[in-house]
Every structure is written in structure tokens, then in C-alpha cells.
Amino acid sequence: MNKKVMQGNEACAHGALAAGVRFFGGYPITPSTEVAEVMAKELPKVGGKFIQMEDEIASMAAVIGASLTGKKVLTATSGPGFSLKQENLGYACLTEVPCVVVNVQRGGPSTGLPTSPAQSDVMQAKWGTHGDHPIIVISPSTVKECYTLTVRAVNLAEKYMTPVVFLMDEVIGHLREPIDFDEVKDLEVVDRKKPDVSPEEYVSYAAGEDGIPVLAPFGTGYRYHVTGLTHDEQGFSTMAPPVVARMNQRLMDKIDNNLDDIITFESENLEDADVVLVAYGSSARSAKEAMRWLNAADQNVGLFRPITIWPFPEKEIRKIAGNVKAIVVPEMNMGQLKLEIERAAAGLTKVIGVNKVDGEPITPEEIINAVKGVL
Amino acid sequence: MNKKVMQGNEACAHGALAAGVRFFGGYPITPSTEVAEVMAKELPKVGGKFIQMEDEIASMAAVIGASLTGKKVLTATSGPGFSLKQENLGYACLTEVPCVVVNVQRGGPSTGLPTSPAQSDVMQAKWGTHGDHPIIVISPSTVKECYTLTVRAVNLAEKYMTPVVFLMDEVIGHLREPIDFDEVKDLEVVDRKKPDVSPEEYVSYAAGEDGIPVLAPFGTGYRYHVTGLTHDEQGFSTMAPPVVARMNQRLMDKIDNNLDDIITFESENLEDADVVLVAYGSSARSAKEAMRWLNAADQNVGLFRPITIWPFPEKEIRKIAGNVKAIVVPEMNMGQLKLEIERAAAGLTKVIGVNKVDGEPITPEEIINAVKGVL
Amino acid sequence: MFEKWDIRLSGTGGQGLILGGIILASAAVKDGFNAVQSQSYGPEARGGASKAEVIISNQEIFYPKIANANTLLAMSQQAYDKYCVDITEDATIIIDSTLVKNIGADKAKKRFIIPITELAKKETGREMTANIVALGAIVGITKVVSEEAIKEAVLERIPAGTEEMNMKALNAGMKAGQELLQTMAS
Amino acid sequence: MFEKWDIRLSGTGGQGLILGGIILASAAVKDGFNAVQSQSYGPEARGGASKAEVIISNQEIFYPKIANANTLLAMSQQAYDKYCVDITEDATIIIDSTLVKNIGADKAKKRFIIPITELAKKETGREMTANIVALGAIVGITKVVSEEAIKEAVLERIPAGTEEMNMKALNAGMKAGQELLQTMAS
Amino acid sequence: MNSAYEKYFRQDRLPHIWCPGCGNGIVLSAFARAMEELNIDQDKTVVVSGIGCSSRATTYVDFNTLHTTHGRALAFATGVKLANPELNVFVFMGDGDSSAIGGNHLIHASRRNIDITAIIIDNNIYGMTGGQYSPLTPTGKKATTAPYGMVERNFDLCELVKGAGATFVARGTVYHAKQLTDLIVAGAKNKGFSVIEAVSQCPISYGRRNKMKNALEMINWQKEHAVNVKAAQKMNPEQLKDKFLIGELYRAEAPEYTAEYDKLIERVQKGGK
Amino acid sequence: MNSAYEKYFRQDRLPHIWCPGCGNGIVLSAFARAMEELNIDQDKTVVVSGIGCSSRATTYVDFNTLHTTHGRALAFATGVKLANPELNVFVFMGDGDSSAIGGNHLIHASRRNIDITAIIIDNNIYGMTGGQYSPLTPTGKKATTAPYGMVERNFDLCELVKGAGATFVARGTVYHAKQLTDLIVAGAKNKGFSVIEAVSQCPISYGRRNKMKNALEMINWQKEHAVNVKAAQKMNPEQLKDKFLIGELYRAEAPEYTAEYDKLIERVQKGGK
Amino acid sequence: MKKYQVKVNEKRCKACGICIGLCPKEVFGEDYLGKAVVKDDGKCTGCKICELHCPDYCVEVGETA
Amino acid sequence: MKKYQVKVNEKRCKACGICIGLCPKEVFGEDYLGKAVVKDDGKCTGCKICELHCPDYCVEVGETA
């Protein structure tokens, strides 16, 4: 046993370091700043680079630039900063440059409640930038997961050559819990592929059978072009409709064809549940607490916790919807993932939101009351 | 008859002028630039102000600042610029400052296809900024509507004290069609309410029964505070949960309680349609053309065209879903509003997308083929 | 009767073809028709092939783009090569022989070859007016809009002070078109 | 048996209560318990009332916040007034009488009044160590964690060079707590 | 202070949220005295700020106040001023707010020479977020994101806005509180874009970390290191080592933007081109 | 040109998309010749650009090329350079790209003195979007968004970056194409942030609207209005009226950012604080 | 010689120590919480350094008789 | 005196007129599309102004015998 009490934000930073992140570009913002602060302190020790850029737009740009040199990269922000990163986040999606963007959600909209928790950037994490684009969004519920899932986020980014949004919330970000470092010391670490052909044969955006391109680090002898314009396999801009269609489709497919690998979730008591709670992030903790009490009172209540928020575990929800009286969705927002759950449920069951936007976390009691209303 | 052949972008600018817009702050971007160019030319003539700001963030800020002096304001942009405006768009939502944001959609993601049409910012228009927030989004299908609906957009902004997104696409923006100015000369124009109490009694964000606050123009003797922090009725920041909850709820309610006034749509042949096409923007023109041919071939095909995209005409779609074999949704994206339609349809019917992201508009033939597949 | 003209004006950036399209659409509106005009851009709306499309119809026009033109104007070799294949069976095609030297790729039955740019230079001293000459030729050949309407429409859209020059250009084009039409008819 | 401690440390920014909470949670972990620590911020995490919460349990801790504390430390008047109402029926409440002058708003049956800040100054010469004195008092009174664990935890989290001073503070707190406990028990 | 205090502060909003010894409060009183000296019409005055401790200033002063987004205050203010040039517009910003995320708006307001007076409270740090380095944190100093000392070069803010075109550039300090009022008055009177950098102290997030144990020590540091620009002319480089200049540093004549726009409107409405 | 052309251009990407007579092509050949003179390692060189006509440069030159988002080229480049300081980094930007939307990154790259060479093609206009005014459009000139003449003041770009801290600042023109190559070479050799403003012509979106009928006329305008900074020293204000300076305008010594960061790493890894 | 009365709004004083340290005449002392208290305003010269520098507007220097 | 051969890559020439106008020796003329054509490179002095200023890299000045 090698337990250390650590904050969620700190754990995220240490997870990133363990995953091999060696470049951090960011801009401070509550409640995510501790991620940057740990990186500023730790990166030089391992020969990595930390830079506080002039704003979030520049931070996002800097990590993309750094990633193109072959480094694993991270940036961290919260609501307003996440809004500012959107344009360049879209650039990373299209140019297929791996990077992890941490968003520790706080109360919104606008400057809102900078020190209060919320989960109101869930839809923004998928739809925040213009144009159709793929995205992977992962949401931790414990401090330990802040560590382990950051490793996973970095792995997914490198494997699928894509930005991954690590969607935390203020409760988890500032919570301190023990992590047993013996348990997390052997996590798998994935590195992006290197070209296995000579520079002459290399075609940057050709993408093999898996649909994932191999981008050689700048400076290693493979000269190619990267652009945010819609481009062809050679990486050069094109307006030819068939090429455009093909490239856009591949971009989506590289995620959509690998849902089984990308989507993870936790579930409990689904078998003969009358009501299933669907919750993520810190709200899933409230939901678990509620379930503990409800089960103790012999109520058949189950829990489904999406860990991968996007792509959304649609299939699993559909299945649950067919078997229950109601799905109850506690979220610290006005009902966002609930919309997607409703869509997936396709009228098979009621979907009931437990929503709260007053800057306070949802309590187990509030969930219990909602469940009692339908049982 | 007083017809003039005009471009969609131009018509939008002239509509804004007719609605009383007297301030434009923008930053050029294809394919929206003509809106700015017309405003630059016309505003000084009527004593209004045009400014090209240093970027889209600043443009959004400037129009909000100008609106607070009591002016009606407009800004215009496209994809990447719309991404950049998001943070301050959220600020306008929370501070309840009326403004109209034109987004002439182009191919994305990222820089994408700057001169090609797309409809891939539909979800972004609702979810692009962090935090839960209300938004009104309107989408025109003809050049005439670029004029008349811009007037409506300005009216709604002023009436509901909220930003309105005017969501065009490149096809409509650059299309030239005749407008008969005799037909549009008497459009209703709405001005925001003025305080009907003395400065001493004035409470900026108190909001009357209608839930809409009255913000006195700066400089008229009503001194108050505006902040993007979550605030109380006096406009000052607060973290008190009940106040936060109340203010956030009112913000949503002022839209949600007025759906009948805000939501408009066009429908045709819904009565005994086997298939209904749901389309908006320029794709609705392709859909109409398709319907014309299908009806000519005695097929029972109807059309539902949301003019207000957000809030979404959910009730209407639910009703249609109950009566048809399928809903077909042509969109120049990978299926965005389709998701919302699926949700609203709640499993009552099939929802089939006709999607295209190659930079070309959807042809009537493509829609006809999709319909034939289900008939 | 359902009447519909799908007209494509093609050439290079800077030739004023979009303005030509607008004028044509305006003229059609003056004649009481419905009309829409659109164009497609290269990556930057400059250089390379340029095209403007005009649809004119006595019914409402929904879909505003043209797949196959029934009238094509080609004012550059590149544009000719690119667009002469996307035409209807009985399309009319009008070619500026000053700029298009290799003709033959198209399968048009009604092909009119006119040295439009040369004519513009000769008649007005300025190549710039080639688009107006071309409009004249189109109207002269197709009669898609009335002479009156096209004149009015041209006058509305050109810079003040250039009226005379543009009328000269328009008339030259119409005359060339009509003459050619008669030659072919006879 | 399900054992759970809901401990709230309250005072003003700058008193080091969050560090106190972290140390307490760490000590609990050393003792083999589960523990979580959280805090709430004012608009800027500085000034005004500050609170740190620690939950210690022998079971997994899901919901990490505290509604009603069963142990409350109050190190400012404002914090006392604000938080002394949100406690369980049988809560233990520990008050720094150096800073809290008006006592009585709470309904706690187990109320311990200790001049924590004064004690810190006296024992170590530095008010700064009041948080450690307070920790000592909490442990002395509640025994929520072992003396060993709290010592280790303190030593792990304080700046090098201040070990002696902090041990003094901790011991002073424990002693004060234990003494008071005995007095009350007797 | 008293009369200025009573007139220009929102009494019901005090005490402010700033930490003990924070320089923001002192700058704000210097501002209030300047308003008094200008005998300004509160109804016709807009005070805009960004996000940061310093930007909370707008909560406390009794004008039309606009607390905007981080870094964007000048862009909002530009909209206010251009839409209604009759309004007096002042802008409060922090060093990070104005020169990091807001740097672009700062140089463009300077370029346009729009009639706005910007008061930049320079406490060398991001106070609000707890002490990260800013573009005005001196090289070598510590911050939570510069645990080994600030490795970047810092701006000379006054040189920056001068290079960008501001027509009134001054620096003051919290210690020289009276002069600060004078500089704000002079800036307000300049018909164009005026920048007053107010060197201030953040004992909580900057001082402690950089071996200045309290506000008093920091204020005394200002006293010892600031040299009036006029006095500096008679000093040699040796004497000026480690010192910074205060006072009116730069002035220039240039057309003011909103006035030029009004002329444009007049010209256009008369049919000009 | 020939050997530089063959070596440094992506032959298969030409002809470029620029309009007839556009200055971008001329600046790019000046750049290629500079690369030849520097005998640069293409594999170890990254060329970054933003969005605009000028920024299309990265399509045509045979390096590691990165065509980014509008205004952000320097922020991307900062990431590239800091992550791998062994790479030579050049950045192409337009006047709008660098000084409007990208102004903040420009001043921060200047402040950091990061070892990047920025070539700003100043054609006084937004070319790509068809002729809107930029912060470098001279007051009074016409643009589609300044139909009555540019009402704002324009930046002096070189003064701006100097005020922000750049350590090498130069201006060249397309007409003085050989000198432009020399300036790029000198900029590249400066260990720090170097800015070369390349005055260029956009006949399509700027010239025509401002009574210069073609590229040739615009190039000749450059010839007639540019004065070498050395020659200028001997000229009186009368003679310098309406003229602009070209050549090396400013140089300074300052620590380079990525080198400083490497020192920091060394210090930390040795256990320093 | 003029006489001055110095008042501290104790409620609002945040105990920053500025007035105490800056007053050239040592007019102020501090209470157990570090808040400023007027020890002896007889020495006050009316320079108002304290008033100008109190970040919380709690010091008031008035002229008496 | 050295002799020079001047070549124009006609395919790539965009007819901008720069080389034609800048050449001090009037070596270039233009064809019917405005493209540069070498009229007489006998007069060429090898100054390379044309080559340096062609935006489309179509002019090549070579030394001959």
C-alpha cells in the first residue's frame, strides 16, 4: 500500500505525467488552475516544458504545435476558457493532432460561479466548435480516476490521433482522496504510431486500414503539410467533393468504428432494477449514495455511469430503457445528457431529470426523492 | 411592385437597418463579409456606427457594449468566427443584452471549406458556449426571409432581452433573388422596454411578470451594474443558492414560457403525408423541389420547415411522428437537427437523414431517392 | 407552361461574370419572371475558373443550383473545358473565341462562336466590357429576356458615367448574336 | 459497524484550515480508513468565511459533502455564526475562544472552548500554527485518528524546518483537548 | 476622501472583497478623488472592467458599471464609447487582464486613440486565481506557475502602449496616491486613449511568495524604487538601476477615433464619399 | 532563384493560387533565396502560417509546414519551438493576420523573445476576404469596409513590436527584393524574436480601389516611397514626408526564451529551486 | 497650530497595518486582532497619508477647532 | 561583354506585367493575353530584376557563352 491523499486536479496532472505528457500549455482559471501549477513544478524535473500562454486560444495552439513535434501534450481550463479553445480544438480534430483538454466545469453561463461546481459543459464538449467533428469525452468520478482516466485519455488521443476532452467538475477537481500508487503504477501507456515507410513513400493523411493517420513528428525527416482547410490524403487543401466527403467520413469513422474500444462505463444492479440512475462525474457519487440507501430499503434501483460521455453509450441505454420503469438522470445542469438519454431511450421508458444549477452539488436525498416519485 | 435583386447577405443587412439596427461591430470572414460591407456603407448614412474590430471576440464585446447604450446591434460571422464569439455570446445571454449574431455557415470543421455551404453549426448555435443558457436561433430559406427574418430576429432580441442567432448558410447568403420592397415595407418593429419607474425605484434585473428585465440605456440616469457573474435582481454577483437557482431559472423561463410566440415554422401537405421532409435553410429549398416532383408523381409527401430552430418545435415534430411512416431530414451536415428530431419523435417513427458534407448542396434527387427508399 | 432557363456564365475571375449574372436575373425579374442568381467560388473567390448561374422561370424557384445548363457562356479555355460537358442535350453554348481557342469538346447542337473580348475592345476600347457584350450576345441569341429589360438592368448596375460605353457593348453583343442566329437559321 | 465522521473546520482564509483538513484526512488514511477532504470557496477563495470538510469512514465514501457536521471547529466569529447551526444532534463543537467571542448560538451538547490561537502564539510564538493546535485539539477530544497517524501526517505536509514548532503546536492542542475532555467527563 | 467616498462609492456594496492590505482599494480611492476633481457627471459616465481582483472595482463605484469577461473590457468599452461618444468611459483592468489575454484590445484601443481612460492595476501577478505569473511579473520572481522563478521576459507596459499609439501614458503607484489622482485626472482630460499603469501590491498572492511579508513592506518598496520622470532626467544610469519611472511618461497629439467617425457621418450625410 | 526555387519549393503544388502580380510570390522567392543563403536543413525547419492569402505560403515551400488558424500562427509556432528548440521556425503572416486578430500573439512572442523569425507580408489589406481594411491600411485609404476611407489610425508595425520587446525589427519591400532576402537572413541569425515587415502589393483588393491600376504601379510606388534607414539619417523631415523607412530598424540584446527554459530545466534537474 | 482628529472605522478595518506603518507620527497602534486604533492624535499633522492609503476607507482625518 | 539568355515559362506566366515594366532594357513584350514574351534578350544586362520580381517564378536569366 502506497496511499497518498491528493486533489483531483493534482491527480490529473500526475496521471498526465505518468502517461508521458511532456508539454503543457495553459492559462490559469478557477477551478482548474492546480493542474497547471503541478505541471509547472513537475515538468522541468522530467525535461518537459510548461508554458503559460497569453490566453486560452494561444494555449490550445501551443499544445497542438508541440504535439506535432511528437510530444504528448495537455492543457487545462474551465468554462470560459473552454469556450475560447473551441476554434483551435476544431483545428486539432480536423488535423488529427493528439492532445488532451481538461475542462474542470464550474457554474455558468458566462463568468457565472467560478468556484462552484456544475456539469453544464457536457453538450459544449461535443458541439462547441463549428462543423461536424469527432470527439472523445471522458468524465472521472473519483480522484483515483482523475489519475487513471487521464492516462487513458492520453492513450486514446495518441491511439486515435484526436483531441480528447477530460471533463471534470469542480467537486472532483478540488476533492482530496487517497490514491494507492501501488494500484496505478503499471497502467498501460500508448504512444502514437511512427511511420513505417521512408520519407519518400510517406503520405501523411493516407491512414491505413484502421483509418487513423500516422503523423511523423516534425524534425524527423518526414516533411509534410498540415492545414485546417479540408485536405486530401497528402494533407493539401482540396475542394473536390468526393475527396472532401471521403476525408470527412474517415474522420468520423475512426471513432465510430471503434466504439467498443472507446466507450467504457460502470454499471451496478441493472439486472432486475425498476429504476436506473444514469449519472457521471461527481453526480454519480451522489447517485451511488442514493442507491446504497434505496437498496438498503429493498428498492430495486440500479446505476449506469458513463465514463465515456462522448461517443455516447447509446446501445447500452437503449437496452436499459427497454427494461425499466424509469431512468433518473441527476445532473448539475438543466438537463443536458438527459436529452441524449431520451433520444437513445426512444420512448421506451420515462426519463426523469434531477437538475440543479444553484452552485451546490446534488444531494443523495434529492435523487432518492425523485426515485420515490416513480417507484 | 418594387422588386430588387439582392444577395441574401445584403438582404440581411438591409433588414437589420429596417429593424432599427444602428451599430455593427464585426470582423470579416467568408461567406458573411457582405453583411459587414453593406453595414459599413449604409450605417453612416443614417447616423449609425460601423466598426471593424480586431477580431470576433472584440466584435461580440463591442456590440454588447453598444447595446447597453440603447442601440440595436448586429454582428455577422461564419464558422471559425462563431466559435470565437461563444464566450461573449454567453455573456450576453446571462446579462440579457439584446443583440443579433449572424452566422453564415460554411464548410467545417476548422477552416474547412470557406467558400462552400454547410449547415454544420446547428448544434453549436445552441450549445457552443459553456453553461446552461437560453438562445433563439432562426434560419432563413430565401433572400426575402433574410430580410424579413432579420427584422424578426432583432425584434425577438429586443423583446426578450437576449441574443438571437441568425443562422444562414452560404447558399442563401450568396444567393441573389428579387425582394419586393412593397411587401416588406411595413414590418412591425419592436423596441426594448424602457423603465417606467424613477431611477430610485429602478431594479435592473428584477424582471416583471413576463420574466424579462428592463435594462435602461447607459447614460439615461439609471445607474446600475452589469456582470457576467451570476447575479441577483440588483445585478450584483451572488452565490446564494436560492437566488442563483431563481435567476438561472428565470433566464430559461423567459424563453420557455413563450414558445408559441417564438417558434415559427412552415408546413405543407402534412395532413395525409406518408413521409414528411423536415428541412431548414437552403436544404428546405431542395426539399421543396423534391416534394414538388414527388407530389407530381402522386406521392404523399409533406414538408415541415422549422424557421425557429431553437427553441426546437418539439411538439409539432412529435405530432408528425405519430402520423407518418418516416421523417426524412436533409441536412448539409452529418446529422445534427436529426438528433433532436429523433428525440422528439420518441420512437414513434423512423427518422432518416439525407446528409452531405462534401461542400455541395443537397440535390432534390438525393432527397427523392431517400424518400423512395421508405415509401 | 412550365418554363425554366438554366444559364451558366463561365470564365475567369475579374471578367465580371457575376455582375453579368445579376444583370441577367434583374432583367428577367423586370420581365415578370422569377429568377435566382448564384455563383461558386474557388478557395478564394479569385483566379481560376469562375462561374455565375442564373435560373429564370415562370414558376417559383426552389432549388437554386444548376446541374446541367441549357445555356452556357464560356469565356476562357479552362472554363470551356470544365463546363461544356455539364449541359443539357439541346443546350445553347456561346463561346468567346478571343479566349477559347480549342473548341470541340462540347456536344452542343447550338454552338455560337463570337470573339466577345475582341468585340469589346473594338467597340468600347476596353476589354472590361466583355461581360456586357456577352450579355448582349446571350439576349440576342436566346431572347431569354427582353431588350428593354436587359438595357434597364445594365444601366442600373454599372458605374455612373459608363452608360454610353456599356450600351455600345450591349448593342454590339446583341447584334453579333442576332446576326449569327440568322446565319445559322438560314 | 458503519462508522462515519463528518468533520467541518471553519474560520477565515489564511488560517490554514484546508491544510488542516488534508492532514486530518491523511491521518485517517494512515489509520486504514477511507477519507475525503473538500472545501468551499468564496467568490475568490480568499477572505470571508472559509471551510474545509473531512469525511472519515470505514466504508467507501461516495457523496463527499457534509450537510450537518458531527464535528465542528470554529475559528472565527463569522464562521461560528454561520456553521454552528448545521450540526447533528450529538455533534462535538470546538471553538477558538481567541477569535470567537460570542458563543451560544449553537445547540451542541458537547462544546469545547479553547483559546487555540492564543495557545499557538504562546507555544510556538506564531499564530500561524493555530491550525495545527486545532488539529491537536480535535484529535485529543474526538480520537478520530490515532496520535501516531496525525503526527506522521503533520510532518509530511509542513515545510521542512518547521517540524519542531509544529509538533509543539500539535501536542499543545492535544493536551488542551484531552484535559478539557477529562474535566468535562469528571 | 470623505466627500469623494460618499459620492462615488456604492455604500451598500462595502466592505469590498479585497484582502487586507490589497492595493486595489487604494487605487479606487485615488480614482474617486479624481472623479471629484473632474466633477464628473455620474449618469454620463461608464466604468468598465474585465475579470480579476482589480476588475471588481466596478462593483463598488456608483456609475453605469460594466463588469465584462476576462481581458475584453476595452472591447466592450469601445462599443460603449463609439455607440454614444457623449459618455465618459473609464476602464479598470489588472495586469493579466490587460496585457495577457487582453493585450490585443489594449494595443488596438491605443491605435484607434479612442477617448477612453484605462487604469491598469499592476500588482505583478494574477491575484484572483491565486498567484500565477503575468506578463508583468518581473523575470526571476516567483509565482505558483513559476515555482522556479519567472523565466519569461516581462513587458514594459508603458512602452508597449506607446508603441501601439496611445496618446497619454503614465505610471503611478499606490504609495504616490495623490499623484495617482492627478494622473487619472490628466488622462481623463486627454481627448484620446490614455493609459495609467498603477503599480500596486498584492500581499497575498505575490508579496508573500517573493519575500515581502506584508502590504506595508510592499508599499515602502514602491516608495524606494519609483523615481519621478522629471527627477530621473538628472540622474545617471547607476542611480537609476533597479528603479522605475513614474509620472507622465508620454503624450502625443492624434485624431480621436469617435470624433473622426462623427466627422465621417457628417461628410456622408452631406453626400460626400 | 533557380537553385533556391528547385530546392525549396514543392514543385507539384505550383502554380500558386495568388492573383497575377501579387507580391506574395515575390516575398516567397526572397525567402527561398534566404534559405539557400543560410543553407538551412529542410528537415529541421518548420514554416508556420496563419490564414490569409500570404499564409498560403506554407503550401508551396518544402519544409515541415503548418497552416494554422487565422491570427494564431505565432502561438502554434511557440509550441513547436518550445517543444523542440532544435527546429528552426519561420512564420508567415499577413498584416491582418498578424496585427488584427493575431496582435496579441505578436506582442507576446516579442516579449518572450522566442527564437522565431516572423515574416509579415503587409499589403495594407485583407486580401483573402476581398479587401476589408486592416490595422495597417493607411488612414484615408479605401477598403470594402471603409467605403468612405479608413477612419481609424494605422499601426506602425515595427514600432509596435519594438515596444513589445522584439530584438530584431526590419522592414523591406517587394521592390527591394534582394534586400528582403538579406533581412530575412539577418532575422534568422538573430537568436530571438525577429520581425520582418515585407511591404507588398495586392493589386486586386487594394490597388484597384486606391487608384493604383496594377502591380507594376504599386511596385514602383514602393520604390519611390521607401527610404533606407541609413540614407534617412541624412535627410530632413521635409524630404522624409510621405516616405517610409526600410532596412534594419532596430536590434537589441536579450535572453532568448527557449534557451532560458533549457537552463531552468538544467537547474531544476540539478536540484536547484 | 491646527489640531486634527483621527477616526478609524473599526468595523471595516481589515488589520492590514498600512496606516499604522505609514503614519510619520505614530498616531496608530493595533488591537489584539491587528486592527488600527488611534493611540494619540494629538501628534497628528494632518498629512492624510493614512487616509489616502487605507485600502478600506476606514481612516478619517478631520480638523478640529 | 557577357551575354544572357532570358526565358519565360509561358505556361505559368499570369500576365501581371511586372517583368515587362521593370526591365530597364525593355527585353520583354506581351502577347495577346498580356503574357510576357522575350522580345530581345540581346540587350539584357543580366541584372535579374525580372527574375527577382516575377511572382510566379517564370523568368529565368542565364548566362550564355
Ligand SMILES: Cc1ncc(C[n+]2csc(CCOP(=O)(O)OP(=O)(O)O)c2C)c(N)n1
Ligand atoms: C477566459 C478566462 N480565462 C481565465 C479566467 C480566470 N481568471 C480570472 S481573473 C484572472 C487573472 C487576474 O489577474 P489580473 O488581471 O492581474 O488581475 P488581479 O486579480 O491581479 O487584479 C484569470 C486568469 C477567466 N475568468 N476567464
Ligand SMILES: Cc1ncc(C[n+]2csc(CCOP(=O)(O)OP(=O)(O)O)c2C)c(N)n1
Ligand atoms: C477566426 C477567423 N476570422 C476570420 C477569418 C476570415 N479571414 C481569412 S483571411 C482574413 C484576412 C486576411 O488578411 P491578411 O492577414 O492581411 O492576409 P492577406 O490575405 O492580405 O495576405 C480573414 C479576415 C478566418 N478565416 N478566421
Ligand code: SF4
Ligand atoms: S489576491 Fe491580491 S490582488 Fe486579489 S484581493 Fe487579495 S491582495 Fe488584492
Ligand code: SF4
Ligand atoms: S487578393 Fe491580393 S493578396 Fe490575395 S492573392 Fe490576390 S493580389 Fe495577392
Ligand code: SF4
Ligand atoms: S494624517 Fe498624517 S500624521 Fe495624521 S494620523 Fe494620518 S498619517 Fe498620521
Ligand code: SF4
Ligand atoms: S489602513 Fe485601513 S484597513 Fe489597514 S489597518 Fe489601517 S485602518 Fe485598518
Ligand code: SF4
Ligand atoms: S536580367 Fe535585367 S536586363 Fe535582363 S531581362 Fe531581366 S530585368 Fe531585363
Ligand code: SF4
Ligand atoms: S513577371 Fe512573371 S508572371 Fe508577370 S508577366 Fe512577367 S513572367 Fe509573367
Ligand SMILES: [Mg+2]
Ligand atoms: Mg494582477
Ligand SMILES: [Mg+2]
Ligand atoms: Mg493583407
